[in-house]
Amino acid sequence: MITGTRAQTTAGRLITYTLLIAGVAVVTLPFWYMAVTSLKSQAFIFEIPPKLWPSQPTIANYVEALGKDQFALYFLNSLIVATTTTVLTVGVSAMMAYAFARLEFRGKEVIFYGLLLGMMIPPVMLIIPQFIVAKHLHLLNSLYGLVLVYITMNLAIQTFLLRGFFEGIPRSLEEAAIIEGAGRWTIFRRVALPLVRPGLAVVAIFTFLYAWDEFPWAHVAIKETSKRTLPIGIALFQSEHLTEWGQVFAASIVAIVPVVVVFIVFQRYFIRGDVSSGMKG
Numbered sequence: 001m002i003t004g005t006r007a008q009t010t011a012g013r014l015i016t017y018t019l020l021i022a023g024v025a026v027v028t029l030p031f032w033y034m035a036v037t038s039l040k041s042q043a044f045i046f047e048i049p050p051k052l053w054p055s056q057p058t059i060a061n062y063v064e065a066l067g068k069d070q071f072a073l074y075f076l077n078s079l080i081v082a083t084t085t086t087v088l089t090v091g092v093s094a095m096m097a098y099a100f101a102r103l104e105f106r107g108k109e110v111i112f113y114g115l116l117l118g119m120m121i122p123p124v125m126l127i128i129p130q131f132i133v134a135k136h137l138h139l140l141n142s143l144y145g146l147v148l149v150y151i152t153m154n155l156a157i158q159t160f161l162l163r164g165f166f167e168g169i170p171r172s173l174e175e176a177a178i179i180e181g182a183g184r185w186t187i188f189r190r191v192a193l194p195l196v197r198p199g200l201a202v203v204a205i206f207t208f209l210y211a212w213d214e215f216p217w218a219h220v221a222i223k224e225t226s227k228r229t230l231p232i233g234i235a236l237f238q239s240e241h242l243t244e245w246g247q248v249f250a251a252s253i254v255a256i257v258p259v260v261v262v263f264i265v266f267q268r269y270f271i272r273g274d275v276s277s278g279m280k281g
Contacts, residue, residue, distance in 0.1 A: 038062065038249040045245050061246035062254070071251065073226065074233035079258065081143050081229060082211040085150040089207045090200055093155055097162030098188050102174070112163075115156040123153060127220055134221060141224045149221070150211045158203045165199035166192060201266040208262050212255075230255050 032052070037045060039057040065071060099105075100112050130149055131140075139145030169192060177187045193200070215231040222228055228236075234251050 034249045035253060038246055038253050040246050042244065042246060061244075061250040064244075065247040065251040066254065070225065070228075071233060071254075074228050074230045075254070077143060077227060078212055078230035078255075081146050081150070082208050082258070084144075084147045085154070085211040086204050086208045088147070089151050089154045089158055090203050092151065093158035093162055093203060094193065094196075094200065095188070096155065096159045098166050098192055100159065101163045101166035102192075103184075115159060119156045119160070124216060126153075127217060130217065131220060140221050141227055142221075143227060145221060146218060146229070147211075149217055150207075150214065154207050154210060158207065161203060162196065162199050165196040169195050205263060205266050209259055212259060 033050075036052065036054060038061050039059070040054045041056065041058055041060065044054060044056070100108065134140050134145055134149065137145075139148060173191055173195075174187050177191050182190070213231060214229075215235065218229050219232055219235075222232065234248070234255060
């Protein structure tokens with residue numbers, strides 16, 4: 001009986017590890033192929049059968065990609081937009097979430113569920129209304145116009161996410177701070193925010209990823225070459241160099257770097273926050 005149980009346990013672990021390895025392979029293979037292709041010269045891009053590592057690796061694609069088509073400017077524009085959007089979204093959504101979690105005011109639930117209702121509208125359906133509003137407010141062809149739209153597109157979901165974290169804070173901590181004479185703003189900054197750092201990290205990662213990769217609205221709102229962000233630049237780069245896939249993949253690899261850096265910086269908080277969210281759910 002014991003032998004049978006051990007055999008079942010071993011078989012279960014073997015199946016689990018096999019599925020995990022297969023999942024990692026499925027996720028990793030496209031990135032590996034992109035990285036390998038970025039190191040190939042044009043003559044070896046479509047070689048059959050494809051190789052897991054190029055026989056003659058070269059960094060010429062990176063030199064060409066980063067040295068033309070204002071790639072550095074597009075990269076800088078995306079960095080400004082994504083960073084500004086992330087900082088403002090984290091700050092505003094944290095204040096809104098704390099208000100919904102701890103303060104009592106008229107229409108609180110109506111406003112909150114109104115935000116949730118807005119989350120159900122596909123972003124593509126909002127492009128035309130956004131364009132009309134942005135045009136009247138003179139926000140087209142502006143990086144700050146992108147930032148404003150990205151913040152509004154993220155506020156609802158991030159506020160909803162952070163509200164759960166703030167509601168998980170014991171009220172006794174806030175009551176103790178009130179007894180010590182702390183005001184609501186002091187409690188928010190010195191008591192609540194430090195306790196929801198995992199949630200703030202999750203919001204920061206998701207917001208940065210959205211602002212860094214967003215393409216449809218940026219493509220509609222930005223027409224000036226000097227204001228283009230990196231996704232637009234790479235899309236135009238691909239059309240201008242349709243057969244230069246090595247350069248396209250090299251540019252894409254460089255575009256991934258900031259996202260990886262942000263995740264590495266916030267990963268411990270992200271994992272902790274993801275687990276906490278799952279436990280509350």
